[in-house]
Amino acid sequence: MSKGELGIVEKGKNDLQTEADRSAQQCIVSSLSLQFPSIKIIGEEDQSSNSCPTPPEWLVTESDPNVLGLQCPKDLENVKEEEVIVWVDPLDGTSEYTQGLLDHVTVLIGVAVGEKAVGGVIHQPYYEYQNFAKPELSPGRTIWGISGIGTGGFDPKVAEEGKRIITTTRSHSNALVQAALDAIQPDDVLRVGGAGHKVMLLMEGKAHAYVFASAGCKKWDTCAPEAILSAAGGHLTDMLGRPYQYHASVQHLNASGVLATARKEDHAWYASRVPDSVREKLSS
Numbered sequence: 001m002s003k004g005e006l007g008i009v010e011k012g013k014n015d016l017q018t019e020a021d022r023s024a025q026q027c028i029v030s031s032l033s034l035q036f037p038s039i040k041i042i043g044e045e046d047q048s049s050n051s052c053p054t055p056p057e058w059l060v061t062e063s064d065p066n067v068l069g070l071q072c073p074k075d076l077e078n079v080k081e082e083e084v085i086v087w088v089d090p091l092d093g094t095s096e097y098t099q100g101l102l103d104h105v106t107v108l109i110g111v112a113v114g115e116k117a118v119g120g121v122i123h124q125p126y127y128e129y130q131n132f133a134k135p136e137l138s139p140g141r142t143i144w145g146i147s148g149i150g151t152g153g154f155d156p157k158v159a160e161e162g163k164r165i166i167t168t169t170r171s172h173s174n175a176l177v178q179a180a181l182d183a184i185q186p187d188d189v190l191r192v193g194g195a196g197h198k199v200m201l202l203m204e205g206k207a208h209a210y211v212f213a214s215a216g217c218k219k220w221d222t223c224a225p226e227a228i229l230s231a232a233g234g235h236l237t238d239m240l241g242r243p244y245q246y247h248a249s250v251q252h253l254n255a256s257g258v259l260a261t262a263r264k265e266d267h268a269w270y271a272s273r274v275p276d277s278v279r280e281k282l283s284s
């Protein structure tokens with residue numbers, strides 16, 4: 001961004017990649033592989049054509065002492081390194097990034113054991129960037145969540161009761177997405193970029209539900225958000241209320257959409273509102 005040249009590549013219809021997506025993935029994957037050589041890492045971007053070695057100054061070698069000081073939950077105590085799958089979305093909200101909507105951008109690192117998302121990080125590199133002379137001077141902020149422990153890095157808030165504020169896609173909408181929104185009869189709809197950003201809106205009390213009744217999101221979009229949201233008392237599934245799996249051989253596409261609520265107890269109501277016509281299209 002500071003070079004003034006984003007290095008945009010069109011991967012498909014309405015699907016962009018920038019130099020920031022490529023560099024962030026290389027930084028994250030190289031750093032994690034160095035510290036944890038036996039974990040399986042699956043990232044959004046294809047790195048096979050990249051022959052450039054990772055610059056040493058990109059390698060993150062330290063850990064967060066506060067998180068390391070926490071008590072590991074009993075059911076995760078005996079997990080072996082080779083059982084861990086890490087889903088990396090180096091830049092979530094690329095479409096908005098290319099349009100200068102920098103506060104929609106997040107970096108998502110999700111940790112799965114077996115088929116379950118158990119932990120994750122949502123980093124907001126441009127958090128409150130308007131308060132700084134240049135966007136890249138913003139220190140950003142890092143939110144984490146671990147199943148059985150809770151969350152950190154932000155102040156969780158609960159949205160106003162008795163209202164239905166829904167967040168959904170800004171750049172990947174279609175008739176199915178709209179039909180599901182209409183059926184909910186929302187008080188307000190927040191159309192923003194990124195799965196990470198939308199789940200942040202839930203945990204900050206700005207929206208009650210994230211509704212995306214379409215294929216399009218992938219496992220790297222939902223693994224970290226699901227783990228953190230769940231540790232915060234929320235719930236993320238497909239549009240029919242079925243959980244997604246995160247093992248290494250699962251299909252990458254979330255073919256049945258995304259339905260997430262800030263409070264787990266509200267989830268069944270939203271799932272029950274999905275019209276049959278939408279349900280049929282997404283049930284495969």
Ligand SMILES: Nc1ncnc2c1ncn2[C@@H]1O[C@H](COP(=O)(O)O)[C@@H](OP(=O)(O)O)[C@H]1O
Nearest residue numbers: 015091092093094169171172193194195216217
């Ligand atoms: N129809 C589609 N085609 C490609 N990607 C899609 C898509 N619908 C959603 N996605 C992906 O899902 C993520 C969230 O989408 P949205 O902002 O529209 O809610 C984005 O991740 P990336 O920005 O990491 O690629 C986006 O690319």
Ligand SMILES: [Mg+2]
Nearest residue numbers: 089092093221
């Ligand atoms: Mg994404």
Ligand SMILES: [Mg+2]
Nearest residue numbers: 044089091092
């Ligand atoms: Mg991405």
Ligand SMILES: [Mg+2]
Nearest residue numbers: 015016044094
């Ligand atoms: Mg992308």
